Protein backbone atom coordinates (compact mmCIF):
# COMPACT_ATOMS: atom_id res chain seq x y z
CA UNK A 776 0.00 0.00 0.00
CA UNK A 777 1.32 3.47 -0.86
CA UNK A 778 2.38 5.54 2.16
CA UNK A 779 1.12 8.92 0.91
CA UNK A 780 -2.27 10.44 0.13
CA UNK A 781 -1.28 13.04 -2.44
CA UNK A 782 0.62 11.49 -5.32
CA UNK A 783 3.13 13.91 -6.80
CA UNK A 784 5.13 13.39 -9.97
CA UNK A 785 8.14 12.74 -7.72
CA UNK A 786 6.23 9.99 -5.83
CA UNK A 787 5.15 8.46 -9.13
CA UNK A 788 8.67 8.49 -10.61
CA UNK A 789 10.14 7.13 -7.35
CA UNK A 790 7.66 4.22 -7.40
CA UNK A 791 8.66 3.37 -10.98
CA UNK A 792 12.39 3.74 -10.20
CA UNK A 793 11.84 1.04 -7.59
CA UNK A 794 9.80 -1.12 -10.00
CA UNK A 795 12.37 -0.53 -12.79
CA UNK A 796 15.22 -1.68 -10.53
CA UNK A 797 13.23 -4.82 -9.73
CA UNK A 798 12.60 -5.51 -13.44
CA UNK A 799 16.27 -4.90 -14.33
CA UNK A 800 17.36 -7.23 -11.56
CA UNK A 801 14.99 -10.07 -12.49
CA UNK A 802 15.19 -9.69 -16.28
CA UNK A 803 18.70 -8.27 -16.82
CA UNK A 804 19.72 -6.99 -20.23
CA UNK A 805 23.34 -6.66 -21.37
CA UNK A 806 23.46 -2.94 -22.01
CA UNK A 807 21.71 0.38 -21.44
CA UNK A 808 20.91 0.45 -25.18
CA UNK A 809 19.08 -2.88 -24.89
CA UNK A 810 17.10 -1.62 -21.90
CA UNK A 811 16.12 1.56 -23.78
CA UNK A 812 15.11 -0.53 -26.80
CA UNK A 813 13.03 -2.92 -24.63
CA UNK A 814 11.33 -0.02 -22.81
CA UNK A 815 10.54 1.70 -26.11
CA UNK A 816 9.03 -1.46 -27.62
CA UNK A 817 6.97 -1.91 -24.44
CA UNK A 818 5.41 1.54 -24.97
CA UNK A 819 4.47 0.55 -28.52
CA UNK A 820 2.95 -2.73 -27.27
CA UNK A 821 0.98 -1.02 -24.49
CA UNK A 822 -0.18 1.78 -26.81
CA UNK A 823 -1.53 -0.89 -29.17
CA UNK A 824 -3.45 -2.48 -26.28
CA UNK A 825 -4.90 0.92 -25.29
CA UNK A 826 -5.94 1.60 -28.90
CA UNK A 827 -7.58 -1.83 -29.05
CA UNK A 828 -9.58 -1.14 -25.85
CA UNK A 829 -10.69 2.26 -27.14
CA UNK A 830 -11.81 0.75 -30.44
CA UNK A 831 -13.72 -1.95 -28.53
CA UNK A 832 -15.39 0.65 -26.27
CA UNK A 833 -16.57 2.59 -29.34
CA UNK A 834 -18.43 -0.48 -30.54
CA UNK A 835 -20.36 -0.94 -27.28
CA UNK A 836 -23.52 0.72 -26.01
CA UNK A 837 -22.99 3.32 -23.30
CA UNK A 838 -24.44 2.55 -19.85
CA UNK A 839 -24.29 -1.20 -20.38
CA UNK A 840 -22.40 -3.35 -17.87
CA UNK A 841 -20.09 -4.26 -20.68
CA UNK A 842 -19.38 -0.56 -21.32
CA UNK A 843 -18.46 -0.09 -17.64
CA UNK A 844 -16.15 -3.07 -17.84
CA UNK A 845 -14.61 -1.60 -20.97
CA UNK A 846 -14.06 1.78 -19.23
CA UNK A 847 -12.12 -0.07 -16.53
CA UNK A 848 -10.08 -1.83 -19.22
CA UNK A 849 -9.38 1.50 -20.98
CA UNK A 850 -8.21 2.99 -17.67
CA UNK A 851 -6.02 -0.04 -17.00
CA UNK A 852 -4.45 0.13 -20.46
CA UNK A 853 -3.95 3.89 -20.09
CA UNK A 854 -2.07 3.22 -16.84
CA UNK A 855 0.09 0.63 -18.64
CA UNK A 856 1.05 3.24 -21.26
CA UNK A 857 1.85 5.82 -18.56
CA UNK A 858 3.89 3.25 -16.61
CA UNK A 859 5.85 2.20 -19.69
CA UNK A 860 6.59 5.88 -20.50
CA UNK A 861 7.82 6.48 -16.95
CA UNK A 862 10.08 3.42 -17.14
CA UNK A 863 11.61 4.76 -20.36
CA UNK A 864 12.06 8.23 -18.82
CA UNK A 865 13.93 6.65 -15.90
CA UNK A 866 16.13 4.58 -18.23
CA UNK A 867 16.96 7.75 -20.22
CA UNK A 868 17.56 9.78 -17.04
CA UNK A 869 14.81 12.24 -17.98
CA UNK A 870 13.55 14.63 -15.27
CA UNK A 871 9.81 14.15 -15.94
CA UNK A 872 8.66 17.10 -13.84
CA UNK A 873 11.17 19.46 -15.45
CA UNK A 874 10.44 18.48 -19.06
CA UNK A 875 6.65 18.57 -18.53
CA UNK A 876 6.82 22.04 -16.96
CA UNK A 877 8.86 23.16 -19.96
CA UNK A 878 6.39 21.54 -22.40
CA UNK A 879 3.33 23.08 -20.68
CA UNK A 880 4.95 26.53 -20.78
CA UNK A 881 5.80 26.04 -24.46
CA UNK A 882 2.25 24.88 -25.35
CA UNK A 883 0.62 27.76 -23.43
CA UNK A 884 2.93 30.24 -25.12
CA UNK A 885 2.37 28.76 -28.56
CA UNK A 886 -1.42 28.89 -28.32
CA UNK A 887 -1.44 32.07 -26.21
CA UNK A 888 -3.22 30.33 -23.32
CA UNK A 889 -3.47 32.53 -20.21
CA UNK A 890 -1.42 31.47 -17.20
CA UNK A 891 -3.43 30.40 -14.16
CA UNK A 892 -2.52 32.44 -11.06
CA UNK A 893 -2.49 29.41 -8.78
CA UNK A 894 0.19 27.52 -10.72
Ligand SMILES: [Mg+2]
Nearest residue numbers: 821824852855
Ligand atom coordinates in the same frame (compact mmCIF):
# COMPACT_ATOMS: atom_id res chain seq x y z
MG1 LIG B 1 -1.54 -3.37 -21.32
